[in-house]
Each structure stands twice: as C-alpha cells, then as structure tokens.
Amino acid sequence: MxxxxxxxxxxxxxxxxxxxxxxxxxxxxxxxxxxxxxxxxxxxxxxxxxxxxxxxxxxxxxxxxxxxxxxxxxxxxxxxxxxxxxxxxxxxxxxxxxAGYKSLSSAKVQGLELLPEKSIVNITNINIEKNQIVFLINLRIPTQLSSDLPTENLGEDIFKGLQ
Known part of the structure; x- marks a missing residue:
C-alpha cells in the first residue's frame, strides 16, 4: 500500500x-x-x-x-x-x-456469516452467444464459521438455509 x-x-x-x-x-x-x-x-x-x-x-x-x-x-x-x-x-x-463495480451487501445463512466488507461480486463480461446472454461473474465470499456449529453436516445445513 x-x-x-x-x-x-x-x-x-x-x-x-x-x-x-x-x-x-x-x-x-x-x-x-x-x-x-x-x-x-x-x-x-x-x-x-x-x-x-x-x-x-x-x-x-x-x-x-x-x-x-x-x-x-x-x-x-x-x-x-x-x-x-x-x-x-x-x-x-x-x-x-x-455498472456493477460496487460489492454486494451481506447475507446470512444458518451458521455461516458472510462478511460484507470483504465480499466481492463483479460481472467481468457480458456476451450474447447462440441467442443466450452469458454473464461471467467473479464471486469472492470470505466466510467465518460459528464456533458452536458442528461441521460434519455443514454442507447440508447450508443448503437447507438457502431453500
């Protein structure tokens, strides 16, 4: 810096x-x-x-x-x-x-916190290919696990929280 x-x-x-x-x-x-x-x-x-x-x-x-x-x-x-x-x-x-240069705000999923100040969503390219609009997206989401969350079923718990 x-x-x-x-x-x-x-x-x-x-x-x-x-x-x-x-x-x-x-x-x-x-x-x-x-x-x-x-x-x-x-x-x-x-x-x-x-x-x-x-x-x-x-x-x-x-x-x-x-x-x-x-x-x-x-x-x-x-x-x-x-x-x-x-x-x-x-x-x-x-x-x-x-134009998409601002990072998106945070979201919370059961047991998983997304950090808004570090999350970056950027659309890097938009094309039309074979009658379809194609977006190339760069998504960076740093995560921090809650210390009391069991990790053996973490994937299942996350996806249940998204439904």
Whole structure:
C-alpha cells in the first residue's frame, strides 16, 4: 500500500477497486495516476470534491478541475455516458454502482456469516452467444464459521438455509 492508498481506504471495502482501476485505465488509454486513484476513492467514499481537497490539504477548485479533466471523463467513457453531463459529483459513484463495480451487501445463512466488507461480486463480461446472454461473474465470499456449529453436516445445513 502506497502512502496515497492510506487516504479513503474504506473505498476498498465497498468497491472492486482493482477491476475498476483496470477498466478505467482502458477507457483512459493508460494507467491511472496515484492522484487520479486517490480522488476517485474520495468520491466513492461519498466525499465531495471540496471535502476531498480539505482532507488532502489541497485547493478545492484545483481538485474539482482535476476531476473534470480526468476521472469524470474516464468514468463517462467507461459507463457509456460520453454525451452525458456530470451534473453532480455523486453521479460518478451512482454510475459505477449501476455498472456493477460496487460489492454486494451481506447475507446470512444458518451458521455461516458472510462478511460484507470483504465480499466481492463483479460481472467481468457480458456476451450474447447462440441467442443466450452469458454473464461471467467473479464471486469472492470470505466466510467465518460459528464456533458452536458442528461441521460434519455443514454442507447440508447450508443448503437447507438457502431453500
């Protein structure tokens, strides 16, 4: 983790940042800079450009100008809103959530707790093949077993809880 990764680190618990960085780099044509990543994480944490500037001890107008020239432009290209206007900085996180970059919230199954801050669901590709829509999904769900749960029938108990 670099020094700039320490700021707005909570974005990593709710967003698939690595995939988002990769996809935005494709939209940009080259890798995002550390400052672009930092500003993006600030937006994803729900901070306005002025709040991002304040937390980073920067000029508010400078951060807003940087966002308009970089992150806003890349996100618009990524989510196919090239003709759309970023009317509010909140549009960025809304568009990215609609595009599937936000991790899904938790669910509880009998005896098994899913950890929302670590769970990641990402649709990596959508294709139409032979009159079918095919989704490629990357699903990572860390689990923690309850200590009082017997493990010999764990699989059966989990599937009963899902029915």
């Amino acid at each position: 670099t020094a700039t990764d320490e700021h707005f680190g909570e974005a990593a618990s709710e967003w698939d940042l690595e995939t988002l960085y990769t996809d935005l780099a494709s939209a940009k044509g080259k890798r995002l800079t550390p400052v672009e990543k930092l500003h993006l994480r600030g937006l994803l944490c729900g901070h306005s450009p002025a709040e991002i500037a304040e937390k980073l001890s920067k000029n508010g107008k400078g951060v807003e100008t940087d966002l308009c020239a970089t992150v806003y432009k890349y996100v618009k290209g990524l989510v196919d809103k090239s003709n759309g206007k970023v009317e509010n900085w909140r549009n960025i996180s809304e568009w990215l959530e609609e």
